Structures are given as structure tokens and as C-alpha cells.
Amino acid sequence: MATPELKKLPTWLKLTAENATITLSRPSEVNGVTVDTLTIRSPTVREVRAADRASGDDEEQRELMLFAGLCEAGQQDLEGLKLVDYHRLQAGYFRLVQDDGV
Template identity: 65%
Template sequence: MAIKKSIPAWLNVSADRVTITLSKPSEMNGVQVDALSLRSPTVRDIRAAQQGAGEDDEQRELNLFASLAEVGVKDLEGLALKDYSRLQTGYFRLVQDDDV
């Protein structure tokens, strides 16, 4: 029997989207927000993020997250590290198999 990890209070997971509550408001697309949503990625999203980053794994991840959140890469670069870590956690929850 697999043990499921509890979902943090700052993370809301649905079948095709995760919403991450930020630890502090941040500017995205010129607007102050206190949460970010990532939609579920497609193979096309992954390929586009790869093409724009070459061999740079960090840039590829930034490109992908920016696309899924519909914000600019520069906006994500302005996030507190704690909030970027939350974004990474949310993404991995979104793409993991339901049996995990």
C-alpha cells in the first residue's frame, strides 16, 4: 500500500491545474498577485520550452512554468526563492501519476 503525501495548505490541486498561494504578493504581468496557477502541460509545451532553452535546464524550467502560468519569465525570476520552490512542488504534483 502506497503512502500518499499530504498536500500543503498553500497548494490546491485539481485534475488539470494547480494553484499555489505565494508567501508574499508578487507582480505578474503588471498586477500584484498572491497566487499563481499552472495548467497541466502538453507534450507541445515541453518541446517548446526545450527549443527556447537549448541545454540550459534552468531556462527550460523557467520557460515551461512561464508558459503554464501565462506570465513572463522575468516575472518568475522576481519571485522569492520560497515561492519558486512552491511553484516547482506544485508542478511536480500536477504531473505525477495519481497512484503515487
């Protein structure tokens, strides 16, 4: 029997302790290749701090820089995603970094 947490995951999201794989609503180009999924890995504190420093006070830039590094994708590739797919990427990231052990 599935746990309640697993039932809450959308069908487009696969989550492990190390990464989240997001199925895109439509194929998109990433690093010159057409893909239908993106995998974002769990960040380290160092990576989050580096994105904070590099982006100044621009929260959107910070998130794009961080996500690009974690997905091993170019920032322009992420900016080229359909908004629904970027929202899926955000949701996958936040599911990945939240602490469910409380």
C-alpha cells in the same frame, strides 16, 4: 474522511486534474498586477518539447520558459518571485504532472 493523498498537500497548494494553485508567501507582481496566488496548468507534450528545443541544454531556462507559459506570466515575473515561492511553484508543477495512479 480525507484520503491520505489529500492530507499530504501543503496548505498553500490546491490541486485539480487541470491545474495547481499556489498561494505565495507574500504578494508579487505578475503581468503588472500584484497577486497572492499563481495558477499553473498541466502541460502538453508539445509545450514541454517546445521548451526543450528553445532552451538548448539550459535546464533552468527550460523550466522558466515552461512555467512562464503554463502560468501565463512573464519569465522576468517568475525570476522576481521570492525563492520560497518559486520552490512552491516547482512543487505544484511536479505534483500536477506526477502519475498517482500506479
